[in-house]
Amino acid sequence: MDVRLSASLLAGIVLLFHGFTAWAMVEVSMEDRVEVFKGDTAQITCMFTSDDGIGALTIQWFYVLRTGEKQKIYYQDATMQVVDRGTPFTDRIMVNVTAATGEVVLTIADVQIKDQLEFICLVKSLTDGVSEGRTRLLVFERPDFPTIEGVQTGISVHEDTLSKIGSCEVKNGFPKPNITWYRNNAPLRVSDVVKVMPSTTTESSGLFSVSSELSLKVTKEDKDAQFYCEVTYLVPGGTRMTETSRINITVYYPSTAVHVWVESPKGKIKEGDSITFNCHGNGNSPSSVYVIRHEDNEYGLESNMVVLKNVTRLQSGLYECISTDMETFEDLSGNTTVFVNYLDHAVVLPTNMEVAQGEELTATCNALSSLQTHTAWFKDGREVLVGHTLTMKDATFDTAGTYKCVVTVPEIDGMETMANLRVHVKGAPKIIKPEQTDLEESVANMVDLTCHVRGFPAPSVIWTTRDGKVLETTSQTETEDGVQSVVSVEVTSEDLTAFCNASNEYGADALAFNIKAKSSGVIIAVIIICILLLAILGSVLYFLYKKGKICGRSGKQDLTKEKSSKDNIVVEMKSDNTEDAILLGVNGEKLPPSNQ
Template identity: 80%
Template sequence: MDARLSASLLAGLVLLLHGFTAWAIVEVSMEDRVEVFKGDTAQMTCMFTSDDGIGALTIQWFYVLRTGEKQKIYYQDATMQVVDRATPFTDRIMVNVTAATGEVVLTITDVQLKDQLEFICLVKSLTDGVSEGRTKLLVFERPDFPTIEGVQTGIYVHEEMLSKIGSCEVKNGFPKPNITWYRNNAPLRASDVVKVMPSTTTESSGLFSVRSELSLKVMKEDKDAQFYCEVTYLVPGGTRMTETGRINITVYYPSTAVHVWVESPKGKIKEGDSIMFNCHGNGNTPSSVYVIRHKDNEYALESNMFVLENVTRLQSGHYECISMDMETYEELTGNTTVFVNYLDRAVVMPTVMEVAQGEKLTATCNALSSLQTHTAWFKENRKLSVGHTLMVEGATFDTAGIYRCVVTVPEIDGMETMATLRVNVKGAPEFMNPKHRVMEESVATTVDLSCHVRGFPAPSVIWTTSDGKVLKTTSQTEREDGVHSMVSVEVTSDLTAFCNASNEYGADAASFDIKAIVSTTAAATTISTSTLSSSTVVRTTAAATNTRISTLSASTVVRTTAAAINTRTSTLSASTVEAATYIPTKKIRKEGSGVIIAVIIICILLLAILGSVLYFLYKKGKICGRSGKRDLTKEKSSKDNIVVEMKSDNTEDAVLLGVNGEKLPPSNQ
């Protein structure tokens, strides 16, 4: 009984003690880590549970030093809130407590790398219940864009040691970035033929810079490989990756074969062309030397190209390209064949021919060539025939001249040769211009006479006059189609000049009849006027030459002759107008000098002025008879008409004209 009671009392005490302990305990929970970028704001939340009110709790924040010691930065109870002085967080922290939700939030502004520490949230109740939570603050910084640099020199595949390919570098990252090398999208891992050497530098800012060098055993296939670096780095909540640009390396490897070919000209080669050879091995070692050999001639190549200029047929044949590696002394050879086509100069047989008129002309033209040729004959750019033989039936003087034989190779543009044939047609002289010409020239002028005569042998030309005088030749030129001769003659009178041409086959002559023209001028002119009645006008023109005008009116006669016109003026009525115009009656030849025409025009103008002056004086009363009186020295006419008689030195019939110039009927003559 006692034992059971003791056990019951002990159990009740344990339960009582257990209930008291549960009432006094405070529970705190926090996240393991808080991640932020450098310079950002970090917030760490401390979650707590307690039966005591907020006024019965004490809240403290600590951070853990590198040595493991705790450093308090904040204290809060029911009466105060205190931020500890002289700590790295004094001016950058703020604490907010929310009793309803049981949250205590620590805020740190402008987070720096040195803030990457462990922080402690401690909550204590008045009944001595206490609990704490811990969280780590992680700080991140994105690195700069990575760079890559390849080696500038070429790499030989036969190198025994690993060759450096290039280096990659990424700067100012936190935490430390990681670099991975790739070749053609495949990552490179360290091995016997691959070596990656990373190195890390801590900058004064606390950030990390990472550099990595790649070396490997180079193979021929690496000449086309692309190398690059991949950089991975941490950020809040994950991982990021970036890549560098691609690089290539120069790989030197020996040739296993050599090839040579003609780069230009494309197609068939002819003499005079320039041949460009291209000589290449399938390797690319700079120590290789190339030589082109043809028969006993060798040509060193400064590059892989070689040019032979102005080639001839003698340079046809096999050409070898020899490649020698100066390090291994291995020699390789390639070859090609070249054929230089040719076309010899055309040969015309004969080159000069003399045939008589009416005979047949035959000539041949040939040119030796490596290809099929085409032959054509031309004369004065006109094609005559095609083929090696030229045949012309019935030669004439028109057959004479220069013939061209043109030989071409149709397969190759510009392959052409030419030769000429001179043909002379024998015969008596033949004039190209009219054999008889009539000319009219003014006296005292010099006339150039020329004649063009053909014939073979070239005719001899002599100029003579009708009286047997030999004229001095001004110029004489032999042309392909004959002789051109010229002489200058001074005209003093009518003459006839002869162009005399002759050779062993005959003679001929051309004549030039020159008519000498003497220039004539008008003589003095006098006007005689008598007894003009009122309202009478007399007009005499040059068209009335060799004309006599009479019996037009009573007692008034005006006489005009070719030598002179005499005018006697008396008793002019109030409205009488008198005018006389004279033109010399002698007919002027078309070939006459222009001076004669000018003199005639001047005479007409002077006569017109004289008539105007007389009319003006008549109107002003300066001439007798203006008052209306008649001149009694003349016989009074029964009519107020005027009779004008015009005479010339020739005895031609007279033409009667009325007052207004109309012809009178025969009854009035």
């Protein structure tokens, strides 16, 4: 055969053979990735096509080491199925082959973080050649709920450097979670006034813990801002997000205005009150110092307040509150005006008056005040007149006494003053007759006699008896309209008359007290009963004697013969009809005078 023809035929046969081989080669297809949560079961599917039956195929599974080398974990042919020993998957994998669908499934139980590897499925046919596919196993773990912690100290807007606001932390996630800071629902981006410092920790379990620290150049507006963290993390098939709670920070900023006011008392102020001033700036810098100034006086504040006790009218005027920022040494001030109302002591003119009976009296009462006043006059607790002037016509002894002038300020409770007027009505003494001047008392009792005399000048009182004897006065007291005199007398068996004699330069008056002595009815009754009992006893003894029942007498017997005188029983009887006393013996006979 021609060499050229032979060469052409050989080339054609080779081309035909190679074309047939490409058409009949075994093919493997796999997903790029399989995603699963840590602890779950993963299934990696390997799809193959081949003209050879399953008995002509060899199936192997590998995973790729970190170094790039392949490590076999499973082998299968027509005669055996072998799981390689000594690998991390030896006790956790299972392989199922479905020839009808050309499907090989590698099942991995209890997937761990370290199982995130690339797995290779290799299928070899006796006639169709070899093919492999690769799938990456991705493992996920939801992180713990994130936490946030703000700084506990206040931050001044005067700080030259960025100030730490807080820190966020999220633990035990896989893959690594991401933290984003928010202020008032707007994400914070790193800039000259915003700094975020993240850090990541790999736990022994292979999980990631992430923390983030936020620092800011704070402004006054940050005092009301809410800060929080958003954490995003991957899960099979997507992304999830969670947020921390909101925090606030304390921002110290200087005041731009100062306000001062009277906290108490509410309403009008009077002398003697305690005034509480409150002073506040619209800032909150702890370096600010407050004082309240009134004329030449300065008062330091505690808790933005100062108390002035027992104020007087001299403390009326303008009060200025001054705030000094000790960082910038700038002053701000606000002011308020205070008026302290006053009521001077009441002045009564005259304070003492002497008028004759029938005359007219006039007195005035005034008290200087910053407010409208009300004046009233009282006597013995009863209101007698309203107004500044007290006028009374036709004075009598009833007019005499003490009048109280009370001046009040109706607009302010408790604001009042008072003064007294003493009125004397001149006239002759007048004794006020008591309900009883005729008395009856038992002998030896002491009786107090009281004499109330009206008149001015104060009358002189002398107590006397009917026969002109002067009695010693027990007590004498000057009253509103005169005097009251008391004398104590002892009741004797004789009736007594005591005279109260009162006199002054205008005249005199007298009053008699009659005291009648009375005997004791109880004593008289006792004496009568005793006499009756003695009479009865004498009669009984005489009867017994006559009957011979006494001393063994039989018939007539002279008791005096053998009886000593000490045995004689003698009863003395008195009669209203005779002055002689009769002595009776035991038999009732009258004894001779010699035996008496």
